Amino acid sequence: MKRILLLVLLALSNMSFAQTGTSDVTEYEIKAAFLYNFAKFVDWPTDVFQKDSTTITIGILGDDPFGSILDEIAADTKVKNKRLLIKRFKHPEDLTFCHILYVSKSETRRLQAILKQVSGASTLTIGESPGFIERGGMIRLINKRHKVRFEINPGAAKKVRLKISSRLLKLAENLKNTLANGRAPQ
Amino acid sequence: MSSIKHKLTLIIMTISITTLFLASGAIILNDLKNFREDLSRDLGTLAAIVGTNSAAALTFDDPSDAHRVLAGLSAKKHIRAACIFRQDGTLFTRYDGPKRATEIPQSYLGGNAYTLKSNRIDLFRDIILDGQRVGSVFIQSDLGEFHSKLKQYAFILISVLSVAVLAAFLLTSKLQKIITQPILDLARTARQVSEERDYSIRTSKQSEDEIGFLTDSFNTMLTQIQERDTALQTAHGKVEKQAAKLRKELRRRNRVEAALRESETRLRDLFDNAPDTYIILEPDGRIINFNRRGSQVLGYLFADIVTTSIFDIVSEKDHDDVDRALLRIRNFGEVPKSIEVRLIAKDKSTVWVSNEFSLLKDEDGTLQSVRVICRDITKRKKMQDALDRARRLEAAGRIAGQIAHDFNNLLGPLAAYPKLIRDDLPPNLPVVEMVDEMESAATQIAEINQQLLSLGRRGHYQTEPVDLNTIVENVLVSQRIQGKLKIEKNLAEDLFLIEGGEAQLTRAITNLVVNAAEAMGGNGILRIETANIYLENPLPGYDRIVPGEYGRLDIADNGNGIPMDILDKIFDPFFTTKRMDKMRGSGLGLSVVHGVVEDHKGYMTVESQVGAGTTFSLFFRATRDLQIEASDVLEEVAGGTESILIVDDDSVQRRVASQLLKRLGYQIHCVTSGEQAVHYIKDHPQDLVILDMVMEGIDGTETLKQIMHITPDQKAILLSGFAISKRVEEAMELGAGAFLSKPVSYTQLAKVVREELDLPAVRVIH
Numbered sequence: 001m002k003r004i005l006l007l008v009l010l011a012l013s014n015m016s017f018a019q020t021g022t023s024d025v026t027e028y029e030i031k032a033a034f035l036y037n038f039a040k041f042v043d044w045p046t047d048v049f050q051k052d053s054t055t056i057t058i059g060i061l062g063d064d065p066f067g068s069i070l071d072e073i074a075a076d077t078k079v080k081n082k083r084l085l086i087k088r089f090k091h092p093e094d095l096t097f098c099h100i101l102y103v104s105k106s107e108t109r110r111l112q113a114i115l116k117q118v119s120g121a122s123t124l125t126i127g128e129s130p131g132f133i134e135r136g137g138m139i140r141l142i143n144k145r146h147k148v149r150f151e152i153n154p155g156a157a158k159k160v161r162l163k164i165s166s167r168l169l170k171l172a173e174n175l176k177n178t179l180a181n182g183r184a185p186q
Numbered sequence: 187m188s189s190i191k192h193k194l195t196l197i198i199m200t201i202s203i204t205t206l207f208l209a210s211g212a213i214i215l216n217d218l219k220n221f222r223e224d225l226s227r228d229l230g231t232l233a234a235i236v237g238t239n240s241a242a243a244l245t246f247d248d249p250s251d252a253h254r255v256l257a258g259l260s261a262k263k264h265i266r267a268a269c270i271f272r273q274d275g276t277l278f279t280r281y282d283g284p285k286r287a288t289e290i291p292q293s294y295l296g297g298n299a300y301t302l303k304s305n306r307i308d309l310f311r312d313i314i315l316d317g318q319r320v321g322s323v324f325i326q327s328d329l330g331e332f333h334s335k336l337k338q339y340a341f342i343l344i345s346v347l348s349v350a351v352l353a354a355f356l357l358t359s360k361l362q363k364i365i366t367q368p369i370l371d372l373a374r375t376a377r378q379v380s381e382e383r384d385y386s387i388r389t390s391k392q393s394e395d396e397i398g399f400l401t402d403s404f405n406t407m408l409t410q411i412q413e414r415d416t417a418l419q420t421a422h423g424k425v426e427k428q429a430a431k432l433r434k435e436l437r438r439r440n441r442v443e444a445a446l447r448e449s450e451t452r453l454r455d456l457f458d459n460a461p462d463t464y465i466i467l468e469p470d471g472r473i474i475n476f477n478r479r480g481s482q483v484l485g486y487l488f489a490d491i492v493t494t495s496i497f498d499i500v501s502e503k504d505h506d507d508v509d510r511a512l513l514r515i516r517n518f519g520e521v522p523k524s525i526e527v528r529l530i531a532k533d534k535s536t537v538w539v540s541n542e543f544s545l546l547k548d549e550d551g552t553l554q555s556v557r558v559i560c561r562d563i564t565k566r567k568k569m570q571d572a573l574d575r576a577r578r579l580e581a582a583g584r585i586a587g588q589i590a591h592d593f594n595n596l597l598g599p600l601a602a603y604p605k606l607i608r609d610d611l612p613p614n615l616p617v618v619e620m621v622d623e624m625e626s627a628a629t630q631i632a633e634i635n636q637q638l639l640s641l642g643r644r645g646h647y648q649t650e651p652v653d654l655n656t657i658v659e660n661v662l663v664s665q666r667i668q669g670k671l672k673i674e675k676n677l678a679e680d681l682f683l684i685e686g687g688e689a690q691l692t693r694a695i696t697n698l699v700v701n702a703a704e705a706m707g708g709n710g711i712l713r714i715e716t717a718n719i720y721l722e723n724p725l726p727g728y729d730r731i732v733p734g735e736y737g738r739l740d741i742a743d744n745g746n747g748i749p750m751d752i753l754d755k756i757f758d759p760f761f762t763t764k765r766m767d768k769m770r771g772s773g774l775g776l777s778v779v780h781g782v783v784e785d786h787k788g789y790m791t792v793e794s795q796v797g798a799g800t801t802f803s804l805f806f807r808a809t810r811d812l813q814i815e816a817s818d819v820l821e822e823v824a825g826g827t828e829s830i831l832i833v834d835d836d837s838v839q840r841r842v843a844s845q846l847l848k849r850l851g852y853q854i855h856c857v858t859s860g861e862q863a864v865h866y867i868k869d870h871p872q873d874l875v876i877l878d879m880v881m882e883g884i885d886g887t888e889t890l891k892q893i894m895h896i897t898p899d900q901k902a903i904l905l906s907g908f909a910i911s912k913r914v915e916e917a918m919e920l921g922a923g924a925f926l927s928k929p930v931s932y933t934q935l936a937k938v939v940r941e942e943l944d945l946p947a948v949r950v951i952h
Contacts, residue, residue, distance in 0.1 A: 037245050040316045080316060147247070167242035171251055 030148045031141055032069045035102060035126065038139060039079040041168035044099060045161040048122050056080070059087045059098030059123075061114065062106035092117055103127040103137070111135050122160045133174070138162070142173065149173050190369055194362045195355070202354040203347065210346055214339045221335055226300060229309045229327050232262065237313035237323045240270050240278075244313060244321045249279045256281035264331055266306065269294075269324040270313070278321060285328050294322045305329050368397040372404060385412035463539065463560040466546075469516050469553055471496045471508070483562055485532035496558075501528035501536060511543060515556055521545060526563065538567040565729075575757070576784075579777060586774070590638035597635060601628040637774040640693050640781070649786075651683040651809050652691065654716050654737050661695045662714075671703055676715040680931050682737045682808030686786050694782040697775040698741045698802050705745030705800065713742040713801075720907035720928030721805065722880060725789050733907075734838055735808040735929040736788075744799035753794060779804075808929070810842050823936040825850030828873035828943050832856045833863040833889060834905070835881045839928075843876065846932045847939065860889030867893050872900075874943055877922070879906035879914060887917040894920055901942050905930060 039056055056079055058070065074084035089095050092107070092114050101123050103114055108129040115136045118125060125138045132140040133153045140151045152172035157164050169175050236255055243251035252270050259265045259281055267287035270278040271294040280290070294310060296319055301308040307327045312319045368391075375389035385408050391401045457464055463480035467473060473491055481487060484499065491499060500508050504527035511522040522543050529537045539560035546555045604625035611618050655677045662673065702712050719738045724731050748756060757780040779802075783790045786806055794800040830852050834840045837858075844854040855870070857863045861883050863875065875893060879886035886904055893900050904917055907928040914925055923942040926934060 034246070040245070041242060150246075165242065167239065168246075171242055171246050171248050 027143070027148065028065050028067070029069055032066050032073060034141060034148060034150070035070065035100065036073060036077060036079055036084055038124065038126065038168070039084075039100060041165035042124055042157075043163040043165075045122050048097075048099065054082055055085045056082045056100070057085045057087055057098045059089060059095070059101045060104065061089045061092065061095065061101060062104030064088055065104065097121050098123055100124045100126060103129070103132070105129055111137070119160065122162055124157065124162055138164075139172075144173065151175075189366075190373075191362060191366045194366055195358045198358045198362070199351065199354055203351055206347060206350050207343075210343050214343060218332075218336065218339065222302075222332065225327065225332065226302075226307060226309070229307060229325055230300075230311065232259070232265075233309055233311035233323050233325050236268065236270070236325070237311055237321075240323070241313050241315040241320055244270065244272065244278060245315060252279040253281065259283065259325075262327075264328045266326045266328050267324075268326070271295075271322045271324065273319060273321050283328075285330075287326050290326065291324060294324060296322050303329075305333070365397070368392045368401065372397070372401055376404070379408065383415075385415050460559075463562070465496065465558045465560060467496055467512075467556040467558060469512065469556055471512055473499075474555055480560075483531070483537055483560075484529060490532070499529050501530055504528055508541075511541075512556070515543065515545065515553070519545070519553060526567075529560065536564070537562060538564040568729075571754075579757070579781065582777070583781065586638035590635045593631070593635050594639065597628065597632055601625075601632055604628065634774065637693075637697075637778050640690065640778045649685050649687050652686050652688050653681065653683055654691070654739055654806070655681050657688065657691050657695055658714055658716065658739070661692060661699055665696060665699055665703075670709050671706065672711045674711060674713045676713070678717045680718070680933075681716050682718050682735060682810060682929065684737045684786070684806040685809045686806060687782075690782045690785065694779040694804075695739070695741070697779050701775055702741055702743035702745070702800070702802075706743050707745070710744045710799075713740070715740040715742075718808070718929040718931075719805070721789075722907040725791050725805070727791060728789060731789060732787075732807070733836060735810065736805040737808050739804045739806075740801055741804075742799060742801035747796040747798055747800055748792070748794040749796055753792065756792070810838070823850065823933060824940050825852065825936070826940065826943060827851050827853065829853045829855070829870075830874045830876060830939065831863060831866065831870075831872040832876045833858075833860060833881070833886070834876075834878040835859060836878070839878070839905075842932075843930075843935065846936065850936055852939070860884035860886070860892070863889050864892045864896070867896050867900075871897055874939060875900060875902045876939070877902055877904050877917075879904055879911075879917070885913060887913045887920070890917050890920050890922060901945070903938055903942055 035058060039058075058074070060066070060070070070086050074086050077084060087096070087098060092110060095101075095114075095117065099122075101118060103111065103125060105128050107114055111127070111129060111132065112135055115125060119136065125136075126141065127137045127139075128141050133151050133156075136153070136156050138153050138156045142149050142151060150172060151174040152164060152169055154164055154169060154175070236259070239255040240252040243249065243255065256268045256270065256279060259268050260283065263284060265283045266285045267283055267290050268281045269290065270280075271291075272278045273296075275293040275295040277292060288306070289308075296312050297310060298312060299308070299310040306329055309325045309327070311323050311325075313321045313323055371392070372389050375387055379385060379387055388405050388408065389401055391398050391405075458478040460477060460479055463483050464475075464477040465473060465480060466475040472493060472495055475492065476488070484491075486499070496508060496512075497505055504525075507525045507527055511525060514520050514522045524540055524542045526538065526540045529539055531537055540563050542559040542561070544557045544559075545553055546557055548554050604621045608618055608621045608625075611621070658675075658677065662675075699712070699714075706712070715738075717738045717740075719736050720734070721731055721736050722733045757776050780790065783804055783806075788804060788806040790805070791803045792800065793803075830847055832840055832843050832847075832854060834843070834856070835858050840856045840858070844856055848854050855866065855872075857866055860877075860881055863877070867875070875890070877886040877889055881889075884892070886906070890900070890902055890904075893902070900921070902917075902922045904914060904922050904925045905928055906914060906925070918925065923945060924938045926938060
């Protein structure tokens, strides 16, 4: 557990990773940290916590690239004073409600259907596939100069009543200039 | 002046300034405190905003975004620098403001902190995201604003204070009059009253307050004083008149008293300084008072003899006379005739006085005291005695000479025939013995006759320079001294010649030698001494002498001595102590000696002590002119050509010394006093000065001192009739080269002069 904490700290302190994957901090360790850190800058509508107000559920659809990292983080971390619960789904038909849903690259082909399927609930969708944003995904993780960065689709989030903090928005690669110029995100 | 006006102004000013200062000080301090708090609060807020805005950037590792946040601080000019640190303490991003930052930390491990330095504020604040610290923000702010504010406040404070002080002063100087004016008026009036003593002055009342009351009271008081003063003036006038009278009287009495005192002083002065001794006696002879002259004459202090009797100081021989005089006064109240009595001085010497009596009576005519004026007639008495004796001697001498002349003719057969008779008589006849006695008597008569002839021939003989030593030797040879008599001769080798009659001197010396031998009964020591001497002071028994060089002859025995009571009779003719002896004296011996000494204008003294012996000393005036001629010693002494000044008030000394030294080649100048010497030296520097120590006017030492002022290296030789004295020593210290005691032998003088002149010119003077 200590190792994980250290890892998180390291990840935060210097979030570049080695391409070869031989370095101490791997790409997915950073991405795992991003995943739950996004929760800190996103506000869900209050009704999603009616059933259970103490848990934020992070779902992983398709192949899990994180291994046990997310579980280790979840066991030790609280966000907005809520426990993290990791759920893994093999097939889109297995999906139940998640506050955050990571759509693995394995599901690229079925992306359109999956995003449509969750569009009724206030789920923050995160993916890596190209066209993820264009197809209605909310946050796409990208690798840029050995660093993990992300793109945001604020309009998609707004549709499902998710409020993404402007502080997060101004970090998004696709919105940086917009925000820096003082224009409101679309 | 510390007037009440000034004091009041001072008090008001002090109060206003203090109050104002405290008030503005408090406001400014409070303002400054608020300003500082505001500053730190602003900074805190700023840090919080920066923190919030950079939390996401920290979380997602986007330093560029964080830097953009910090860049927003550029609007705040006082921010010098800002930094964001990661959770692990490393620097995330940094911003530098327009002003130079100092001491920027390179890493920070968390914690909120606020540090106020002299010119900056450092602030650290943790960045919290979702209850978790994700990093820290650091902001350093400049305090320039604070400082400028401080300056501004100081300026305001000073300006406000100055204006306020000025205003307060102007107001005070106007307003203080309300209080001070009445008081000052009162004070002025009081001063006026006390200075002019005019109690009619009043001061005007200006207000109805306490000062008004004071004014009223003061005026009332003045009224009371005025009343009393008037009363006092009246009384004082009376007293003053009385006092003036008293003062006048006092002055008069003082004058009288002063006059009395002065008169008394004058009288006392007269009394004390009278030329005669005044003695005031009780009628019974007790001494009440005597004057200063009395103390001088008799040697008694006032305390010594006051209350003792007059009989204690009058010689017993005259007690009867005094007693008779006092009896006459007491019994008959008559003033006795003046009497001559002997008073005994403290040193037991006799003072002859002639007493004039006068009586002091009180108003009733009762005898109070007796005044005795004692005129000292000792001198007259002595002169009279001397004169009597001289006359006696002269008369006796004349008669004796006359008789002796006749006797001499008659003595011829008496002296010659016994020898012839004895030759014609057969020896062993008893009558031969008688003839011998006749012859002896005739010889003695012839001897006495010779003495008488000497007395008779006084003043009628030729004088020539004679040597006393030769005469003494001759006398000792001709008088075959008998018995165990021992003779001690001590004759001066260079004895001065004296002017005299050899025969007379021989007789006189013979008489003295014979007398001495007889006094010792042929068993003792006869001491004969001659010496050169310089006489300056009178000898015992002479009032005055002629100062100069003398040859002295002492003839001393250690016989029985002469009793005091006959000492003054021994020179009388026919006075002899040898009347009972077989060798009957003629009583003429010492008379002859006396006559001879008188004729030579010499002096003679006798010193005698009963049981110890008698010394006769004869002094004869030396004659030196011929001696120089006779002296060939001079040729051995080196002379010279130097200039010598002779300073001596004795003409003989001057003449003799100058003759001698001139002959030796010196240039001689003589003066007769120290003053003349000093004056002469000024214009005529001398190689040597020969100085007599004892002179009229300034003495030798003083003369030398003054000469030394003119010529500090002056060589000098001192001469004196006295032995070395303190004054001589002083002169020697001044630099005098030699001291010669008079009489000076010419050889000695010439030698010393040469030696002194040959000494190196510069002498070390201590």
